[in-house]
Amino acid sequence: MAYLKVSGTKVVDKDGKEVILRGAGLGGWMNMENFITGYPGCEFQIRAALADVVGQEKSEFFFDKFLEYFFTDADAAFFKSLGLNCIRLPFNYRHFEDDMNPRVLKPEGFKHLDRVIDLCAKHGIYTILDLHTAPGGQNTDWHADAGTHIAKFWEHKDFQDRVVWLWEELAQHYRDNTWIAGYNPLNEPTDPYQTRLIAFYDRVYAAIRKHDPHHALFLDGNTFASDFSHFGDAETRWQNTAYAIHDYSVFGFPAAPEPYVGSESQQRRLRRSYEKKREWMDQRGLCVWNGEWGPVYARKEYEGDLTESINEERYRVLRDQLAIYNKDRLSWSIWLYKDIGFQGMVHVSRDTPYMTLFKDFLAKKHRLAIDAWGADDTAVRPVYTPLLDLIKQEVKPEHQALYPAPVWKLTDRIGRLARNILVSEFLVKEWAEHFRGKSEDELDTIAQSFAFEHCLHRDGLNKVLTDNANLVAQENL
Numbered sequence: 001m002a003y004l005k006v007s008g009t010k011v012v013d014k015d016g017k018e019v020i021l022r023g024a025g026l027g028g029w030m031n032m033e034n035f036i037t038g039y040p041g042c043e044f045q046i047r048a049a050l051a052d053v054v055g056q057e058k059s060e061f062f063f064d065k066f067l068e069y070f071f072t073d074a075d076a077a078f079f080k081s082l083g084l085n086c087i088r089l090p091f092n093y094r095h096f097e098d099d100m101n102p103r104v105l106k107p108e109g110f111k112h113l114d115r116v117i118d119l120c121a122k123h124g125i126y127t128i129l130d131l132h133t134a135p136g137g138q139n140t141d142w143h144a145d146a147g148t149h150i151a152k153f154w155e156h157k158d159f160q161d162r163v164v165w166l167w168e169e170l171a172q173h174y175r176d177n178t179w180i181a182g183y184n185p186l187n188e189p190t191d192p193y194q195t196r197l198i199a200f201y202d203r204v205y206a207a208i209r210k211h212d213p214h215h216a217l218f219l220d221g222n223t224f225a226s227d228f229s230h231f232g233d234a235e236t237r238w239q240n241t242a243y244a245i246h247d248y249s250v251f252g253f254p255a256a257p258e259p260y261v262g263s264e265s266q267q268r269r270l271r272r273s274y275e276k277k278r279e280w281m282d283q284r285g286l287c288v289w290n291g292e293w294g295p296v297y298a299r300k301e302y303e304g305d306l307t308e309s310i311n312e313e314r315y316r317v318l319r320d321q322l323a324i325y326n327k328d329r330l331s332w333s334i335w336l337y338k339d340i341g342f343q344g345m346v347h348v349s350r351d352t353p354y355m356t357l358f359k360d361f362l363a364k365k366h367r368l369a370i371d372a373w374g375a376d377d378t379a380v381r382p383v384y385t386p387l388l389d390l391i392k393q394e395v396k397p398e399h400q401a402l403y404p405a406p407v408w409k410l411t412d413r414i415g416r417l418a419r420n421i422l423v424s425e426f427l428v429k430e431w432a433e434h435f436r437g438k439s440e441d442e443l444d445t446i447a448q449s450f451a452f453e454h455c456l457h458r459d460g461l462n463k464v465l466t467d468n469a470n471l472v473a474q475e476n477l
């Protein structure tokens with residue numbers, strides 16, 4: 001088999017035939033995330049806390065088992081059966097490099113990544129490798145696993161040097177694997193000055209190409225993959241490269257300004273926000289990949305009787321987004337394949353050992369709104385309103401919109417710092433304490449909760465995806 005390539009606006013195979021990549025992201029796996037796997041804060045915090053409670057060896061055992069069960073042959077077979085052909089694989093740099101031992105490759109990092117790439121290949125599924133975290137944090141959010149809202153990656157050359165080094169290692173390891181559709185060197189950068197991102201991309205491009213002239217690159221726009229306005233003529237320096245937008249629509253989230261009914265003006269808004277993100281590529285005839293998109297879903301335990309109607313509305317957003325993408329023959333990767341029940345195509349059943357163990361804790365997390373993604377802060381809003389009012393009163397309006405504004409409003413910033421970073425931090429130990437005294441067998445059973453066999457399917461979402469797969473197959477879209 002030969003490598004896929006980017007040619008003009010398309011991804012093509014060796015015969016120049018267009019291949020539209022349609023799939024999902026394996027978030028929460030080699031880069032764990034709070035709302036996906038159910039812990040508070042960031043991955044580095046819960047890993048340290050679990051080691052404190054059960055010891056380093058048992059903690060490593062648990063996480064290794066978690067990585068194993070999270071994606072197996074059964075997952076790949078199911079994924080393929082939905083008519084999808086590509087999985088984006090987000091991973092945390094810490095699997096490959098220790099902060100206390102920089103630039104020394106940890107070969108064990110390849111264990112599960114290689115395994116899943118091969119499993120996917122066996123089922124005819126392409127993969128895209130996504131470095132989802134970088135030393136210091138390349139963006140302001142929890143999924144950069146830095147524990148802070150300041151993206152230090154942009155301020156320390158050494159952090160950037162380390163990522164360039166890591167991609168050289170990865171490129172050497174994967175250069176011959178034709179089932180890898182390409183590399184996505186940095187998830188959702190937020191560089192407040194914009195220019196440092198382009199300089200970094202120039203460096204990482206050259207570093208990868210030194211070892212691997214074949215694989216396509218998928219480069220995210222700045223500010224959570226939404227803004228290419230400062231890319232200038234950079235595309236002239238980068239060959240075999242596609243550009244990644246992340247096309248989340250506010251209509252797919254609890255913060256939607258109004259119920260989504262698919263009205264003309266709502267559809268126009270969906271399309272406008274998508275077109276704005278891809279403007280730079282369209283002006284230059286470049287290839288676009290939508291690396292993340294998709295609504296979150298209501299849950300019976302929180303939204304009660306409204307659950308089904310809310311979710312029907314979200315499926316409608318999904319269908320309308322897909323109609324837009326089909327028209328443009330867009331390659332996309334929906335967020336997300338598996339989780340504990342908020343956004344995934346499959347989710348861990350509530351009667352598993354993990355979900356039973358954490359039932360009350362998860363309810364508390366929800367009440368305190370300590371995960372940022374799709375948060376419902378109703379129960380705690382009165383606590384934070386005085387802080388918001390104070391800032392509004394005391395800070396000049398022109399100083400209130402700190403980057404990444406306008407994507408982050410003032411309320412988002414307060415929520416991120418006060419709830420998602422500060423309050424979360426206090427709950428890390430409580431999460432880890434649930435494991436105290438557990439034997440290896442018990443830890444294994446808990447980790448097994450994430451296995452495909454113990455997951456339920458989000459049928460509404462999967463039906464939209466398979467209907468779409470049938471449609472595009474019939475109509476050659």
Ligand SMILES: O[C@@H]1[C@@H](O)[C@H](O[C@@H]2CO[C@@H](O[C@@H]3CO[C@@H](O)[C@H](O)[C@H]3O)[C@H](O)[C@H]2O)OC[C@H]1O
Nearest residue numbers: 027033141143188224226246248249250373407
């Ligand atoms: O790991 C993923 C992560 O990659 C993803 O990041 C978020 C993407 O959306 C950001 O906000 C959106 C920016 O564009 C506006 O148009 C949308 O309305 C916003 O939702 C957000 O700040 C990022 O954290 O999110 C999910 C993680 O699991």
